[in-house]
Amino acid sequence: MDMKDQGELFGGSYHWWPPEKDHIFLFKANPLRLDYFESFIRSWNGVKILDVGCGGGYTCESLAQRQAVVFGTDIMEESLRQARDHAVQENLSIDYRLCTPEKLPFDDAEMDAVTCFDVLEHVHDKQMLLSEIYRVLKPGGWFFLDTLNKTFRAKVLTIWLGEILCRFIPRRTHDWQYFISLQDLQRLAKTVGFGDIKFAGIQLDLRRRNKNSLPVRISLQGSTSIIYFGTTMKPLSRI
Secondary structure, three states: OOEOOHHHHOOOOOOOOOOOOHHHHHHHHHHHHHHHHHHHHOOOOOOEEEEEOOOOOHHHHHHHHOOOEEEEEEOOHHHHHHHHHHHHHOOOOEEEEEOOOOOOOOOOOOEEEEEEEOOHHHEOOHHHHHHHHHHHEEEEEEEEEEEEOOOHHHHHHHHHHHHHHOOOOOOOOOOHHHOOOHHHHHHHHHHHOOOOOEEEEEEEOHHHOEOOEOOEEEEOOOEOOOEEEEEEEOOOOOO
16 A cells, blocks of 8 residues: 555544544634635535545535535545544535545546545655546546645644644654655646646635634635645546
8 A cells, every 4th residue: 555554644643523633723724625616616516526535524524514425535444433423423424435545436437526635745656546536537527635845844844843842743644755846746647637736825814813713715825835725627538
């Protein structure tokens, strides 16, 4: 399996509900991400969408609440168990499946859209995962992603500060060698068949400062030096 050992991947942390520690940021990032990506897809209502690397189901639940037809995959059975249990509590219909990045358990051209949040920075064979995402997408289907940039600033914030100094993130959650630059991701995406990726970053927005949201927004003018967001589409026909 072209991914770090499961125990190393999450630093031994499998707790998702209620969100705590670093998972609070993952949970609160969902409204920001989905609000931004809605500028491309307009409405999630009835959209058949797959969330790759769904963890405890934060993104899947947000999408289901927006009336999408939602599927989620992950390599961690314990994460999926918690995701299924919480979906039942919230009366949400979500199809969760256990799999590795090398083979997504769906037919060709089955999905209208795919999301992949906080995942690519943990995957060694990114081209294989991108190929699988491309395969399961319908022509004209959207691919929405975010990941950590391969910069010194990202390394300092997530590993040195987050994991080692403040210990807010479980140790060994991240490995800088798996981070990827915008240019390298663009190249890999084009290799498997995607069009150009439109990148966006984080911009400070103090108007959003409250206990339920992060004081930032995603914009094309935002900083991509630590985390960046990408949008691309599977072409209607491949030349």
